[in-house]
Amino acid sequence: MKGGIKSVSCFHNHSNNISLDDTSLVRRCQRGDSEAMSCLIIKYQDRVYNVIFKICQNHDDSAELTQDTFVKVLESINSFRGKSSFYTWLFRVAVNHSLNYCKRRFKLSPVSLDAENDQLEEGKGKLAAVLADPNGVDPAVVAQQKELSQIVVNSIGQLQQEHRVVLVLRDIEQMSYAEIAAVLQIETGTVKSRLSRARAKLRQLLETVLI
């Protein structure tokens, strides 16, 4: 799941199976290779979209922002000098673009979990059990249930932007502290403290919801 230099299978013309790392793909993109561009897009589109969605919480906006992110990155691919990894650079663009867009276009209104559908009530109970009982249901199984995941996502949406971003990058995108620091261009210590506060706040929110 991690970024950096990794292999990717890029299917082209439904027959050629090309395996390239980010550095090679970026070089080919810099030479104007549209195949390599497509490979980069296919490789990262879901992950970028997922992070943006967790930040913005809106599918339409996320789709537009993801598209804009790739357009921006590929437009300025020649200015990429490889000082950081392409993965970090891509997510920096995505996160900054998302945050700016969210600030400019709309303020994320706090999601009132009280207003959630009654269908979520049953899911809340399951989620509470997961968080309370170490020997209970596997969290991974619970997370796949749509209503439960929706509660968690909504709770993430209630966090402050700076906390939400750090939490999403760490616990959902599984980035290292260093990568998060590079993406957000902040100190690692800041990442650590923000993450600590974000997790504590999320725990509070979930407890409030689930009680």
Next chain:
Amino acid sequence: MNENHKIEIEELLNDLVDGRATDRQETEFKRLAKHNPAIVDQLAAMQRQKELLGALPIESAPASLAKEVSSALERKLILGDVAESERTLAGASHLVLCRILTTAAMLLLPLGLLSFVVIEILKPVSPGPAVYVSTDEMLARQESDNLAALTPVVDTERPFDGILTFATNRQMAVSNYIEKRIFDQGLNSFPNRTADVATYQITAPAEKIAILIGSLENVWPHCRDVSLRVIGSSGGDAIEIPQVQAKQIAVLAVEDNRQMLQHLADQYARTNENKKTLFAKEEAAELQDIGLDESPRLAMPILAGTDDAPSEEPVSTQPTIRLRIRIERTIGQ
């Protein structure tokens, strides 16, 4: 447990959850767990929360994303190429234009203000708005214009320059008669007429002026006074000849020597002044009516050549002179 200690424990638990805890931190956790078993549950809850977040389903990007990105890139590439070149040229020219306009504005605005102030200070007092005037007032103005026209104008190349004034109580008849004679001589003169004064200004060769004067001899008897004002060379030493005769004017008109002209004018002035005193009553008694009331009955000029067509006359080589004829209305005979 104070706030700082809670934060320290929170960060310790986070490091443990993220697998970043050092040996010293793990020892510290074990020590804390002995005294506070709840901390173990807290760590477990944090781990489950992390697993839950990590297990959240990945939202898939729209299937058409790659295609849309490619299309957007191609569109931008096409538009960007055009826009790039246009932007470079248009941007540069626009920038230059803006700078020029800004500079011009910066210069012209203070200059305009300064000019306005200077003009306001230096401009003469305005005559005021135009007003409509009555007929009487208009006539008065024309009178003053006539006087202005009679103001001596010095012309050193023109030996004779005079103002011939007929004072008569039959101003209209005399004026019409003179105008006809002027026309007959082929001389152009646009008269200035008011109720009491008619003025003609004629600039022509001396010979023609002399002939014209000759043709006007019949006017004399109908005038109370005919005087000639000969303008001097400097404009200030005019000689007024009272009771001037047509022949005297003709002599003066053809005189091309300025000094002689002055001398003759001076002599006529003195002579006529004496005559005026001695024979005023006698001349008045001899006046005869020659029929000025009706222009057709007016006797035609006696001097030869007056009926000749102007175009048939030889071109005169004499210098042009100026004669202004003024016919003034007098009251009573």
